[in-house]
Amino acid sequence: xxxxxxxxxxxxxxxxxxxxxxxxxxxxxxxxxxxxxxxxxxxxxxxxxxxxxxxxxxxxxxxxxxxxxxxxxxxxxxxxxxxxxxxxxxxxxxxxxxxxxxxxxxxxxxxxxxxxxxxxxxxxxxxxxxxxxxxxxxxxxxxxxxxxxxxxxxxxxxxxxxxxxxxxxxxxxxxxxxxxxxxxxxxxxxxxxxxxxxxxxxxxxxxxxxxxxxxxxxxxxxxxxxxxxxxxxxxxxxxxxxxxxxxxxxxxxxxxxxxxxxxxxxxxxxxxxxxxxxxxxxxxxxx
Amino acid sequence: xxxxxxxxxxxxxxxxxxxxxxxxxxxxxxxxxxxxxxxxxxxxxxxxxxxxxxxxxxxxxxxxxxxxxxxxxxxxxxxxxxxxxxxxxxxxxxxxxxxxxxxxxxxxxxxxxxxxxxxxxxxxxxxxxxxxxxxxxxxxxxxxxxxxxxxxxxxxxxxxxxxxxxxxxxxxxxxxxxxxxxxxxxxxxxxxxxxxxxxxxxxxxxxxxxxxxxxxxxxxxxxxxxxxxxxxxxxxxxxxxxxxxxxxxxxxxxxxxxxxxxxxxxxxxxxxxxxxxxxxxxxxxxxxxxxxxxxxxxxxxxxxxxxxxxxxxxxxxxxxxxxxxxxxxxxxxxxxxxxxxxxxxxxxxxxxxxxxxxxxxxxxxxxxxxxxxxxxxxxxxxxxxxxxxxxxxxxxxxxxxxxxxxxxx
Numbered sequence: 001x002x003x004x005x006x007x008x009x010x011x012x013x014x015x016x017x018x019x020x021x022x023x024x025x026x027x028x029x030x031x032x033x034x035x036x037x038x039x040x041x042x043x044x045x046x047x048x049x050x051x052x053x054x055x056x057x058x059x060x061x062x063x064x065x066x067x068x069x070x071x072x073x074x075x076x077x078x079x080x081x082x083x084x085x086x087x088x089x090x091x092x093x094x095x096x097x098x099x100x101x102x103x104x105x106x107x108x109x110x111x112x113x114x115x116x117x118x119x120x121x122x123x124x125x126x127x128x129x130x131x132x133x134x135x136x137x138x139x140x141x142x143x144x145x146x147x148x149x150x151x152x153x154x155x156x157x158x159x160x161x162x163x164x165x166x167x168x169x170x171x172x173x174x175x176x177x178x179x180x181x182x183x184x185x186x187x188x189x190x191x192x193x194x195x196x197x198x199x200x201x202x203x204x205x206x207x208x209x210x211x212x213x214x215x216x217x218x219x220x221x222x223x224x225x226x227x228x229x230x231x232x233x234x235x236x237x238x239x240x241x242x243x244x245x246x247x248x249x250x251x252x253x254x255x256x257x258x259x260x261x262x263x264x265x266x267x268x269x270x271x272x273x274x275x276x277x278x279x280x281x282x283x284x285x286x287x
Numbered sequence: 288x289x290x291x292x293x294x295x296x297x298x299x300x301x302x303x304x305x306x307x308x309x310x311x312x313x314x315x316x317x318x319x320x321x322x323x324x325x326x327x328x329x330x331x332x333x334x335x336x337x338x339x340x341x342x343x344x345x346x347x348x349x350x351x352x353x354x355x356x357x358x359x360x361x362x363x364x365x366x367x368x369x370x371x372x373x374x375x376x377x378x379x380x381x382x383x384x385x386x387x388x389x390x391x392x393x394x395x396x397x398x399x400x401x402x403x404x405x406x407x408x409x410x411x412x413x414x415x416x417x418x419x420x421x422x423x424x425x426x427x428x429x430x431x432x433x434x435x436x437x438x439x440x441x442x443x444x445x446x447x448x449x450x451x452x453x454x455x456x457x458x459x460x461x462x463x464x465x466x467x468x469x470x471x472x473x474x475x476x477x478x479x480x481x482x483x484x485x486x487x488x489x490x491x492x493x494x495x496x497x498x499x500x501x502x503x504x505x506x507x508x509x510x511x512x513x514x515x516x517x518x519x520x521x522x523x524x525x526x527x528x529x530x531x532x533x534x535x536x537x538x539x540x541x542x543x544x545x546x547x548x549x550x551x552x553x554x555x556x557x558x559x560x561x562x563x564x565x566x567x568x569x570x571x572x573x574x575x576x577x578x579x580x581x582x583x584x585x586x587x588x589x590x591x592x593x594x595x596x597x598x599x600x601x602x603x604x605x606x607x608x609x610x611x612x613x614x615x616x617x618x619x620x621x622x623x624x625x626x627x628x629x630x631x632x633x634x635x636x637x638x639x640x641x642x643x644x645x646x647x648x649x650x651x652x653x654x655x656x657x658x659x660x661x662x663x664x665x666x667x668x669x670x671x672x673x674x675x676x677x678x679x680x681x682x683x684x685x686x687x688x689x690x691x692x693x694x695x696x
Binding site: 091092093094096097122123124125126127128129130131139142143144145146147148149150151152153154155157158159161162165166169182183186187188190191195198199201202223224225226227239256 | 312313315316317318319337338340341342344345347348350351352353354355357358360361363376377380382383384521524525526528529531532535536538539605606607609610612613614615661662663664665666667
């Protein structure tokens with residue numbers, strides 16, 4: 001049997017703390033001091049690039065014009081940035097029409113095989129609503145919006161891990177929308193916040209990788225948390241915390257617009273964080 | 288997905304065993320670095336194993352669907368009224384979760400009964416030609432009300448378009464509705480977890496109604512079991528999320544819609560400025576009038592709208608349930624004043640004094656509104672409705688203020 005902690009010649013306070021922490025014998029403590037697993041470097045680190053080159057890349061990066069003037073104005077008059085992640089903090093139903101509009105905008109890009117991928121985790125995707133939004137668009141354009149229906153966290157992880165192969169099949173895809181990214185983890189780990197957070201970090205790095213490797217625009221919808229007041233004009237705050245904002249180039253908080261004069265489908269978009277744009281607010285009508 | 292080679296199968300089995308999960312897909316629910324460390328494989332092998340597990344968990348090639356393909360599969364259940372269908376973007380979509388929320392006696396159960404009949408109608412008139420599961424948690428199932436509504440409702444919806452006689456057979460309609468009356472929370476979760484999927488597995492159910500989902504979650508939870516309110520809410524949120532996740536999966540797998548009724552809770556404190564003002568839904572034949580600038584708010588209901596925050600109420604069950612549903616329908620009612628009541632009115636502009644007058648005509652009768660408060664496929668809007676013996680239908684726009692038609696109590 002290993003030597004008991006109490007027999008060590010240490011100050012009394014230290015012994016009390018060791019006992020309180022659950023160490024009864026020296027062997028318990030040694031187990032904790034095992035060397036950490038080796039860090040595995042999965043690939044060669046990328047070559048260093050000058051700031052001038054990065055600035056040039058940012059300036060010449062293609063954007064996806066959303067077709068909604070107020071939103072495009074908010075996004076530097078150009079539209080959604082490609083090669084970067086955009087976070088929308090909103091209830092999935094509030095931004096469902098906006099996400100459809102973004103998919104249609106991507107499908108209408110001048111490239112021959114331009115398409116968009118929509119990952120639906122909450123059941124808010126309706127093909128009928130997509131067709132109504134597209135109005136006079138041809139069936140060929142609707143064909144370019146592809147969807148995946150995902151129910152649980154492991155399915156989302158599997159799909160995003162395999163996304164390189166998905167994009168091999170859809171070479172012209174310019175946009176990936178995930179509506180919403182919070183729900184699968186809520187559904188799979190309703191009690192375990194720490195597990196959710198660990199998986200969020202993993203999926204966040206997968207999404208950031210997809211955006212930068214393939215130079216596509218990635219839009220994630222993260223769900224809002226409960227507000228202390230029932231004020232509908234309060235900005236929704238993300239229930240997952242800052243994990244999606246940390247990988248996103250733009251974070252937009254979206255809520256339904258409440259003025260009586262506004263059209264029923266108007267949403268108020270507030271830029272809460274961005275590394276690319278100065279910020280601001282816009283009233284967008286996604287009719 | 289092509290079957291795995293023996294070598295791949297061995298690799299996957301080894302990984303699952305090393306990681307110690309009871310199911311293969313659970314190996315994906317950890318960071319990749321942790322998976323690689325647990326299996327002790329090198330980078331390339333770990334990636335390969337991860338990819339194989341991913342393909343088994345979600346064969347994405349089979350699940351990719353384009354919009355036209357989904358269009359063919361999409362189906363809606365009518366509410367029985369064309370205007371209300373427009374309000375909701377087509378009706379109740381199969382595969383979605385719809386919440387109906389309102390104060391007591393606003394007609395939530397009545398709307399559910401109406402949908403229960405509509406779901407059984409043939410697809411040619413907007414029904415889904417399916418069975419219905421009705422879970423009642425607030426008292427007995429209102430069979431009498433349902434029976435009296437069947438004939439007039441079917442007559443209204445079908446008109447001359449199909450043989451009404453067979454459809455209006457009260458016994459047949461009642462037979463296609465499976466009712467469960469659940470008295471407490473445990474029974475409710477048990478039924479929702481086991482009985483409902485058993486009923487759904489027949490493949491004929493197109494609509495599941497839970498009236499109401501909030502009843503046992505708000506008052507019947509045993510207060511002594513929990514040390515503090517935080518634990519109570521945590522437990523409740525967890526159960527609501529699990530239930531919601533199950534509903535979503537079943538809704539897609541069995542091609543049915545879930546309609547859940549919810550209660551309201553009080554707002555403590557200031558609901559905030561600029562409450563939930565929602566534009567009234569434009570009736571189709573008035574669209575031309577609104578283009579010419581005559582203004583819709585004058586044309587119908589005198590520019591009135593209802594808002595839940597005005598009466599300092601909000602839907603119960605919190606943000607967790609709100610994040611689970613797809614569509615939220617709010618129901619409002621304002622009881623009519625009696626002729627003998629008095630209201631205070633200002634003399635005219637500028638003078639602050641008030642004098643007592645008899646209530647004007649449009650305040651004398653009970654008025655009801657239906658609001659599409661949250662929906663992925665229709666904009667927010669309200670519609671004034673009337674309730675008669677054939678159920679809810681939209682207020683005819685010709686005489687909005689003077690409508691004196693029959694109204695069920």
